[in-house]
Amino acid sequence: MELKNDLLLRTAKGEITERPPVWLMRQAGRILPQYRALRGKLSGFKELVETPHLAAEVTIQPIDELDVDAAIIFSDILVIPEAMGLEYQLIEKKGPWFPETIHSMKDIDKLVSGAEAAVQLEYVYEALRITKRELAGRVPLIGFSGAPWTLLSYMVEGSGSKTFSKAKKFLYTQPEAAHALLDKLSDTIIVYLKNKINAGADLIQIFDSWAGILSPEQYKEFSLPYIRKICAAIDEAPITVFAKGAWFVLEELNDLPCNVLGLDWNTTPEFARERLGKDRVVQGNLDPCILYSPLENIKEKTLDMVNRFGGKQIVNLGHGVYPDTPLDGVKCFVDTVKSI
């Protein structure tokens, strides 16, 4: 089905468009009353992730409510470790938790990978197919995956962490096992993303949420090559790479065979453009906390950011929208971009 609004895809491919597209990371979530109402009826977050028609419903909610230029499939980056054999739980108000974690090569040998792992995520592909059908071409649908390093960090650490020191220790003390795990993750992610594209994803985003915890040297050894491998393997759809906190390898990220680079809110447009050039398509990067401020300020800061990037931008926040953000602030952000 032809897209009625293909601003996101044209911008991602480097075309000059009538205005920049806009969407928000975590737009399908607690900021929406519709989401909270549905979520309240369910046993948990995973029920929502694993039930295709419900995942599709919450994916479409922000299109109806906010009229953003893209939908992003409601899911979780940790479905990949689970499909590989490492079950996870989501503890309310605490975040993800893995009852078993990776300690050594022996644990890694036990994990399935590639097509054998990806085939277990049929519920994700079904959610994409339903969403695609129900969107009926209104906006493009984004599929996503965690980056190999970010997924490894949870599989070794077992939960979120301020320092991810266990995961980093694993890289320093068992580098061969780390590379073996990153290989298995990459192989799985490649099949998973191809399946997502087959099921309807128009663009792929790779989230390297814990990029910023690594030293530049570790990032170049344990993260970049695997993102590169994934980007190189996928030519069926444009790709956005969002490596949060990875300002220190911005030039190296710029060399990836991907279409768009996501930026966090610490990165000024000037710093980014100096390193990336004026033709690199970027995504981001308003401080999500600006949406708490008065509407006049949201409008001013949004326009200022767009102006300073000087085009070739998919407008977004520099991080996922925070759950308690006022809906008025979110709408002001979206409407400001749409008025350009």
Add this chain to the structure above:
Amino acid sequence: MELKNDLLLRTAKGEITERPPVWLMRQAGRILPQYRALRGKLSGFKELVETPHLAAEVTIQPIDELDVDAAIIFSDILVIPEAMGLEYQLIEKKGPWFPETIHSMKDIDKLVSGAEAAVQLEYVYEALRITKRELAGRVPLIGFSGAPWTLLSYMVEGSGSKTFSKAKKFLYTQPEAAHALLDKLSDTIIVYLKNKINAGADLIQIFDSWAGILSPEQYKEFSLPYIRKICAAIDEAPITVFAKGAWFVLEELNDLPCNVLGLDWNTTPEFARERLGKDRVVQGNLDPCILYSPLENIKEKTLDMVNRFGGKQIVNLGHGVYPDTPLDGVKCFVDTVKSI
């Protein structure tokens, strides 16, 4: 009393020294068996902070055990909010927690500040006097404070946080109240640090631990001016400013009237030297997780870092040493620097 080892002070003042001085942030703590033995006998962390002869004892432990070139007084940055009227607790394995937090100007009006607040921290000054006496000139003694923004972030958020979104929301929605609180904090910190110097501190370090959570614009409005005010008010001892994650304002930090800039492990020596020049004295910045790796690797990475900074460096980690770091790794780091 004259110092037998004044490498730290001479380096901080910009002198060329026979080798770089070395110490570790959080060197007085769980990495040492002596610390764990003492801590096990006490009711809690705060008992240790608030009992001068015990705080002095753990301050000196790493001098005995590791033979580092500086002692840093064992204390906590949150003694300042408490002295101003906001009591805190330290919950085991969870971190700091404030039963009451700052919501508005009314809450800020109730806080005491300046000398009236600083006078309540007599137990800290007494710990410094005892330490100074017991050190008997072996190495310089560092006193420290949290930066105003970092202290505000805890006072508003009420605890640690991945996003500090409440604290940032406060800046965006109540900027005048935020500035009033930052003023009160700065006034208190200035008196507090002068008292610490009077009690024996030879050098002062200001920790802006949550610098990296702010946007460049917010950092310039809500943090930098207050650190500048503190630096300008103190000329009795050299000052180190460590703004963790503040790579995006490195040039602005370089303009502060302070002696040393601390750097985190994301910052390569090349990035730092390009922005700071070759004459700025820096402190840092080995990735703390390197100390988990084999000794040969610790040695190599430490020497490589020192070499790349090219002098004018107080060698340290890019963050506090993690509690489960092997003592052998810590000693290898220290001994490597001392062999230069």
